[in-house]
Amino acid sequence: MKVMRTYLDCFPCFLRQVVIALSQVPVDESLRVDILKETLEDIRMTDTSKTPAHTTTHIHRRIRRLLGCDPFKEIKQRYNRKALTLYPRLKSLVEESPDPLWTASRLAIAGNVIDFGIYTEVDIEAEVERSLEKEIVWDDYADFRAAVGRTEEVLYLVDNAGEIVFDRILIETLLDRGKRVTAVVKGGPVINDSTAEDAVEAGLHKICGVRDNGSDAIGTILEWCSEEFRGLFHGADLVVSKGQGNFETLMNVEKDIFFLFQAKCNVVSGFLGVENGAMLLVEGGRLKGIGSSPSSAG
Amino acid sequence: MKVMRTYLDCFPCFLRQVVIALSQVPVDESLRVDILKETLEDIRMTDTSKTPAHTTTHIHRRIRRLLGCDPFKEIKQRYNRKALTLYPRLKSLVEESPDPLWTASRLAIAGNVIDFGIYTEVDIEAEVERSLEKEIVWDDYADFRAAVGRTEEVLYLVDNAGEIVFDRILIETLLDRGKRVTAVVKGGPVINDSTAEDAVEAGLHKICGVRDNGSDAIGTILEWCSEEFRGLFHGADLVVSKGQGNFETLMNVEKDIFFLFQAKCNVVSGFLGVENGAMLLVEGGRLKGIGSSPSSAG
Numbered sequence: 001m002k003v004m005r006t007y008l009d010c011f012p013c014f015l016r017q018v019v020i021a022l023s024q025v026p027v028d029e030s031l032r033v034d035i036l037k038e039t040l041e042d043i044r045m046t047d048t049s050k051t052p053a054h055t056t057t058h059i060h061r062r063i064r065r066l067l068g069c070d071p072f073k074e075i076k077q078r079y080n081r082k083a084l085t086l087y088p089r090l091k092s093l094v095e096e097s098p099d100p101l102w103t104a105s106r107l108a109i110a111g112n113v114i115d116f117g118i119y120t121e122v123d124i125e126a127e128v129e130r131s132l133e134k135e136i137v138w139d140d141y142a143d144f145r146a147a148v149g150r151t152e153e154v155l156y157l158v159d160n161a162g163e164i165v166f167d168r169i170l171i172e173t174l175l176d177r178g179k180r181v182t183a184v185v186k187g188g189p190v191i192n193d194s195t196a197e198d199a200v201e202a203g204l205h206k207i208c209g210v211r212d213n214g215s216d217a218i219g220t221i222l223e224w225c226s227e228e229f230r231g232l233f234h235g236a237d238l239v240v241s242k243g244q245g246n247f248e249t250l251m252n253v254e255k256d257i258f259f260l261f262q263a264k265c266n267v268v269s270g271f272l273g274v275e276n277g278a279m280l281l282v283e284g285g286r287l288k289g290i291g292s293s294p295s296s297a298g
Numbered sequence: 299m300k301v302m303r304t305y306l307d308c309f310p311c312f313l314r315q316v317v318i319a320l321s322q323v324p325v326d327e328s329l330r331v332d333i334l335k336e337t338l339e340d341i342r343m344t345d346t347s348k349t350p351a352h353t354t355t356h357i358h359r360r361i362r363r364l365l366g367c368d369p370f371k372e373i374k375q376r377y378n379r380k381a382l383t384l385y386p387r388l389k390s391l392v393e394e395s396p397d398p399l400w401t402a403s404r405l406a407i408a409g410n411v412i413d414f415g416i417y418t419e420v421d422i423e424a425e426v427e428r429s430l431e432k433e434i435v436w437d438d439y440a441d442f443r444a445a446v447g448r449t450e451e452v453l454y455l456v457d458n459a460g461e462i463v464f465d466r467i468l469i470e471t472l473l474d475r476g477k478r479v480t481a482v483v484k485g486g487p488v489i490n491d492s493t494a495e496d497a498v499e500a501g502l503h504k505i506c507g508v509r510d511n512g513s514d515a516i517g518t519i520l521e522w523c524s525e526e527f528r529g530l531f532h533g534a535d536l537v538v539s540k541g542q543g544n545f546e547t548l549m550n551v552e553k554d555i556f557f558l559f560q561a562k563c564n565v566v567s568g569f570l571g572v573e574n575g576a577m578l579l580v581e582g583g584r585l586k587g588i589g590s591s592p593s594s595a596g
Contacts, residue, residue: 008331012310012313012316015310015312015313022306029346030346046331046335
C-alpha cells in the first residue's frame with residue numbers, strides 16, 4: 001500500500017494553516033508575522049517521508065506556545081453551540097429515516113466540513129443538505145453496516161469541535177443498536193479538534209465512554225499517543241475514524257477501520273483519485289493498492 | 299496614499315510561487331523540496347513594509363541559481379507561439395472595432411491572464427471573450443483615451459511572455475495614432491515576464507523601440523533598475539504599465555501612468571476593493587486615498 005507522505009504541494013498549505021491560526025486572535029499583525037516567521041523552522045525540518053500531520057502538529061504547538069493561548073478556543077465553542085442548535089433537526093432526520101445508520105453516517109461526514117485547519121468559514125446547513133442529496137464518491141456503507149452488525153464494540157475517533165455533535169448522533173445510532181461505544185478525543189488542543197471539554201459541551205460524556213488519546217497531534221500519530229490509548233486502539237474490534245487527519249495518519253494501520261471524512265486538499269484528493277470536497281466512507285482494507293502521486297508532486 | 303506592502307496572506311502565496319516554479323522543470327521531487335526549503339530563508343527575511351514583489355524577486359533569483367536554469371524558459375516560448383497564432387484574429391477585432399483603442403486596451407488586459415506567478419494554466423481564448431463582454435470594474439478608459447490624445451510619446455512597460463503579443467496590438471494601435479512608443483522588458487528572466495528575447499519572438503522589435511529595465515525584479519522596483527531606465531521612466535510623458543507586479547511596485551510613483559491589469563490575488567483585490575480576477579484600467583492619480591487593508595491582515 002502506498003503511504004500518505006508530504007508532497008511539495010503541502011508546503012504552501014502549511015503556511016496557509018499558520019495564517020488561519022494567527023487570524024483567530026486579536027493580536028498585532030507584526031506579532032503575527034514574527035510568529036509566522038518562526039514556524040518556517042518547523043517547515044524547514046519537514047521529513048517528507050512522514051505525513052503532513054507531523055509538520056502541522058509541530059507548527060500548531062509552536063503557535064500556541066508563542067501566542068500563549070489556544071487560538072481556536074473561541075471558535076470551537078461557537079461551532080459546538082451552533083451544531084447543538086441543529087441537533088434536534090438532525091436527530092429527527094435520523095429517526096425518520098428508513099435507514100437511520102445510513103442517514104447518521106452521512107450527517108457525520110457532513111459535519112466534517114467544520115475544519116479550520118483548511119477552511120476559514122463553513123456553511124453547516126448547506127453541507128447537511130449536500131450530504132443527504134449528493135452521491136458519496138467512495139461509499140463502503142454496505143460493508144460498514146455489515147461490520148457494525150457483526151461487532152459489539154466500536155472505538156469512535158472524533159475529529160473537530162462542532163462536528164462532534166454530528167458524531168454524537170451517529171454514536172447514539174450505534175448505541176440504539178446495542179453497541180458499546182468509546183469516543184476518543186485529543187489529549188490537548190490542536191486546531192479545532194475536539195478535546196474532553198468539547199465532548200462535555202456536545203453532551204457526549206452523558207451517552208458513552210470518552211477517552212483522550214494522550215496527544216495533541218493532528219490526526220492520530222500512534223507513536224505520539226499514550227500507551228493507554230494505543231492499547232485501546234489495538235484491542236478494538238471496529239474503529240470509526242473521522243476526518244482527513246485521522247485518514248492520513250491511520251490509513252495503513254492493519255485494523256478493521258472505516259474512514260468517514262471529506263477530502264479537503266489537492267494532495268489527499270489526488271492521492272485517492274477523487275474531487276476536492278468529495279465525501280468518503282472508506283473501509284481501511286480497500287485502500288490497499290491505491291494511491292497515485294498528486295500530479296504536481298511528480 | 300496607502301502603499302502596497304506585504305500582508306500575512308502573502309506568505310502562503312510565496313511558497314505557492316515556489317511550487318509553481320519548481321514544477322516547470324523535470325527534476326526529482328527531493329531536489330524540489332531541498333530548493334523549496336532554501337527559499338524559506340528569503341521568506342524569513344521579508345520586510346513587510348516593502349511590496350511582496352521584493353521577496354518574490356529574491357525567491358526566484360535563488361530558484362534559478364539552485365536549478366542552474368530559468369524554469370519558465372519553455373513555457374514562455376510556448377505562450378509566445380500560442381499568442382502569435384491568435385494575433386491575426388485579435389488584430390481583426392481591433393481593426394473592425396468602432397473604437398480600436400478601446401478594443402486593443404481590453405485585449406491587452408485580457409492578455410494579462412497569462413501569468414505563471416499566479417496560475418498554473420490559463421485559457422487565453424476564453425479570456426479574450428471575457429474581456430470584450432465583461433464590464434471592467436475600474437475603468438478609466440475615457441481618461442486614458444484623452445491622455446493618449448494629448449501625448450506624443452508612450453513608455454509601455456510590458457509584463458508577461460505571450461501577453462506581449464497582446465501588447466503588440468495595443469502598441470500598434472498607438473503607433474497608428476502617430477505616437478512614438480518605447481516598449482520596456484525585463485533586464486533578465488523572472489517568472490514568465492518578458493525579456494528582450496520575448497520582444498523579438500513577439501515581433502515587437504520590428505515595430506517600436508525596445509529597452510530593458512536593467513533588472514530581474516518582479517514588477518518595476520525603480521531602485522533596482524538601471525540608471526538608464528530610470529531616466530527614461532522619469533522623463534516619460536505617459537506610461538502604460540501592464541500587470542499586477544508593476545501595479546504593486548509603481549502605484550505610488552508620481553507620474554502620468556495608467557495601469558492595465560487583472561487583480562489576481564486576495565491581497566491586491568482586497569486592497570483595491572474589487573473581486574479577485576477583476577479587469578482594471580486604472581489611472582495612477584485615481585489611486586490617492588484608496589487602499590483598505592485586506593480583511594485577514596487585521
